[in-house]
Amino acid sequence: MIRLNVPLVPDENILNNLFERNIYTVNDFLQKKTSNLQSVCNLQCKEVTKLKDCMTVKCSSPFVNGYQFYLKRPVSIFIQTGIIKLDNILGGGLFAGNIYELCGPSACGKTQLCYSILLNLIITTKKDIVYIDTKNKFSVNRIKQMLKNKCKTNNEINAILSKIHVYSILDIYKLITCLHGLKEKLEPIIFIDSLPALYLSFIGFDKNDGLCYINHICSVLKYLCNKNATIMVTNLAVKTSDSTNYFKPAIGKYWFHIPNTRLMITTIINQQQMCINITKSAYAPLNEKCILNIDNFGVS
Amino acid sequence: MNRPIWTLPLSKHTINKLDKLGYKCCEDLIDSLDDPEKKSTFLRKHMESESEIRDMLKTPIYKTAAELDIGRDSIATFCKSIDELLNGGIQVGQITELSGAPGSGKSQLSMQLCVSVQIPVCFEGLQAEAIYVDTNSNFSELRLTEMIDAFLGHVSKVLSGPIDFKGEANSELLKSLTTASMLSKIHRVQMNDLNQLYALYTTLERHPNVKLIVVDSFVMPLYQVENSLRKNTLVHSALDLLQTIAREHDLAVVLTNDLTTAITENGAEVFPALGESFGHRVQYRLLLSKIPNQPNEYTALLKKSVEHGRSAARFTISSNGVRDLPTEQPQL
Numbered sequence: 001m002i003r004l005n006v007p008l009v010p011d012e013n014i015l016n017n018l019f020e021r022n023i024y025t026v027n028d029f030l031q032k033k034t035s036n037l038q039s040v041c042n043l044q045c046k047e048v049t050k051l052k053d054c055m056t057v058k059c060s061s062p063f064v065n066g067y068q069f070y071l072k073r074p075v076s077i078f079i080q081t082g083i084i085k086l087d088n089i090l091g092g093g094l095f096a097g098n099i100y101e102l103c104g105p106s107a108c109g110k111t112q113l114c115y116s117i118l119l120n121l122i123i124t125t126k127k128d129i130v131y132i133d134t135k136n137k138f139s140v141n142r143i144k145q146m147l148k149n150k151c152k153t154n155n156e157i158n159a160i161l162s163k164i165h166v167y168s169i170l171d172i173y174k175l176i177t178c179l180h181g182l183k184e185k186l187e188p189i190i191f192i193d194s195l196p197a198l199y200l201s202f203i204g205f206d207k208n209d210g211l212c213y214i215n216h217i218c219s220v221l222k223y224l225c226n227k228n229a230t231i232m233v234t235n236l237a238v239k240t241s242d243s244t245n246y247f248k249p250a251i252g253k254y255w256f257h258i259p260n261t262r263l264m265i266t267t268i269i270n271q272q273q274m275c276i277n278i279t280k281s282a283y284a285p286l287n288e289k290c291i292l293n294i295d296n297f298g299v300s
Numbered sequence: 301m302n303r304p305i306w307t308l309p310l311s312k313h314t315i316n317k318l319d320k321l322g323y324k325c326c327e328d329l330i331d332s333l334d335d336p337e338k339k340s341t342f343l344r345k346h347m348e349s350e351s352e353i354r355d356m357l358k359t360p361i362y363k364t365a366a367e368l369d370i371g372r373d374s375i376a377t378f379c380k381s382i383d384e385l386l387n388g389g390i391q392v393g394q395i396t397e398l399s400g401a402p403g404s405g406k407s408q409l410s411m412q413l414c415v416s417v418q419i420p421v422c423f424e425g426l427q428a429e430a431i432y433v434d435t436n437s438n439f440s441e442l443r444l445t446e447m448i449d450a451f452l453g454h455v456s457k458v459l460s461g462p463i464d465f466k467g468e469a470n471s472e473l474l475k476s477l478t479t480a481s482m483l484s485k486i487h488r489v490q491m492n493d494l495n496q497l498y499a500l501y502t503t504l505e506r507h508p509n510v511k512l513i514v515v516d517s518f519v520m521p522l523y524q525v526e527n528s529l530r531k532n533t534l535v536h537s538a539l540d541l542l543q544t545i546a547r548e549h550d551l552a553v554v555l556t557n558d559l560t561t562a563i564t565e566n567g568a569e570v571f572p573a574l575g576e577s578f579g580h581r582v583q584y585r586l587l588l589s590k591i592p593n594q595p596n597e598y599t600a601l602l603k604k605s606v607e608h609g610r611s612a613a614r615f616t617i618s619s620n621g622v623r624d625l626p627t628e629q630p631q632l
Contacts, residue, residue, distance in 0.1 A: 003322060003323070003328040022322070024321065024322020024323075025322055105576050105579075106576050107579060107585065107603055111606055135543070135581065136394070136543060136546070136583075137394060139606045140365050141607055142606050144369070158366050161365040161366035161369060162364045162365070162366040162367075163364070164364060165362040165363075165364055166362055166364065167362045168363070170540070170543060171309075171540075173308065174360055176303065176307050177356065177358070177359060177360065178359060180301075180303050180359075181359030183301065194580070196577070197580065197581055200532070200577050200581070201536035201537045201540050203529065203533065203536070204531075212306070213307060216307050236576060236580045237576070238575070239575070250577065295609075
């Protein structure tokens with residue numbers, strides 16, 4: 001909802017007149033009768049209609065036909081995660097402009113998988129990576145341990161470490177500010193570990209404000225995706241309320257539809273392994289499974 | 301894409317007022333604030349919130365991983381195998397959960413940590429203080445005295461040994477180590493409601509040198525809450541608070557948790573209480589248990605850690621405190 005300003009209406013006087021009548025936004029303007037606006041703006045009926053048309057065109061989404069859209073598509077290729085089994089089930093790797101969700105119960109290896117993918121992405125793409133840490137647990141020690149068999153010299157390790165931009169964020173408002181701040185970044189790769197940690201304390205209040213914030217975060221993430229961002233979000237899996245022992249993603253029904261690809265992670269009991277299952281995807285076949293090992297050098 | 305004003309942590313009142321004045325998104329508001337001619341009377345009246353709003357909209361600053369590579373302090377216990385399990389001890393700045401059945405050594409380990417956090421700097425300790433949040437009256441000053449005496453005995457043994465811990469100041473400091481002085485550095489507070497944890501802010505102002513907060517037990521106050529949604533709110537706002545304190549004051553938080561039984565298709569299984577969402581928010585999870593048929597032998601199983609895989613350590617609880625098992629195990 002855009003606030004009226006001078007290029008949208010012809011001059012300052014008209015703008016002030018409109019503001020005095022509590023007409024502040026384009027929406028307010030369009031909803032008022034043309035006859036009323038005529039007297040407020042001191043304009044002809046024709047001019048007001050023209051103004052309304054201009055606003056509608058300027059402030060609404062333009063139509064693009066499928067062919068033009070196809071021609072304009074970004075030439076993006078799969079970015080390989082470097083974990084061969086995972087790349088196989090994902091049909092080649094991560095696709096820019098998509099949101100990936102890593103979902104699993106606590107201590108199943110979500111963060112470990114994030115670290116491994118993150119390091120492989122830095123090595124293959126040489127790009128900076130944004131890592132939003134909401135639990136203040138980012139462990140440089142673990143990253144260094146994982147790099148031990150990938151890098152030989154300390155300089156190499158430092159070069160990789162300086163490409164990881166860690167935002168330590170402990171409340172949901174800061175997360176929104178942070179994501180808005182990333183709008184200018186060119187084709188960013190963003191990891192959010194984890195989203196539910198910021199939301200869980202909202203559950204239980206009468207007005208579920210937390211959901212509004214999560215929904216806004218969803219729209220910002222989608223906006224970033226339109227600008228070709230690659231986003232990885234970790235989410236917690238909680239037990240369903242019936243005693244069937246199945247897991248479902250936390251943070252609500254709306255979020256359920258947001259990720260383009262959902263990777264469900266389950267632990268294999270008493271082993272350093274995890275099982276990954278694609279439960280939602282726009283392009284990869286569903287219910288493909290793979291089993292990954294976690295060791296000192298990361299996930300493989 | 302613009303940011304709506306309702307995503308700011310402002311009061312509902314201010315948000316409604318701004319909405320009535322036609323301010324729907326932050327970008328418009330900042331535009332008007334920047335332009336003195338456009339400032340309406342309402343905005344002028346609420347000048348005090350202007351700097352607040354600008355602060356809220358400031359993009360957070362990131363640190364590269366290379367900058368974060370400074371190493372964290374940790375609180376060593378008196379048990380080598382547990383220290384090795386946790387990469388040097390309980391990590392400062394993080395939340396560690398100790399869960400276990402009754403009598404598995406949770407409170408013993410917590411009290412031991414209150415002593416360990418006071419190890420002087422010359423012995424590579426933190427030389428700090430501890431807060432013990434006691435919710436189930438497990439705090440025992442007599443047991444602590446025992447542990448402190450054992451620690452002081454150990455110190456005097458080391459000092460009389462061949463290794464010279466030089467420095468006059470240090471020896472002065474060691475002289476000041478008495479049972480009373482060490483006991484006075486453990487601040488115990490009794491609570492029966494997790495909301496009372498907000499009092500920690502004032503306690504921390506008075507005792508800035510605190511490096512350890514123990515909440516023993518974290519679940520006890522929750523048993524009296526019947527509404528499960530309310531329970532959830534309490535748990536997570538307490539965790540929010542502890543997490544913030546842990547980061548701001550750079551201190552370790554230790555929570556103790558009980559076990560609960562979950563009935564599944566495969567029969568009954570024993571889990572730490574409070575569910576997945578609680579487990580998600582702690583950074584380290586240790587499961588303590590007593591080894592059956594072995595007097596005084598316990599295990600600590602590391603269930604969650606970002607730095608280590610699942611592994612276990614064995615320890616014993618003697619009159620001195622939590623210690624390693626004697627190297628030669630007695631045959632039974």
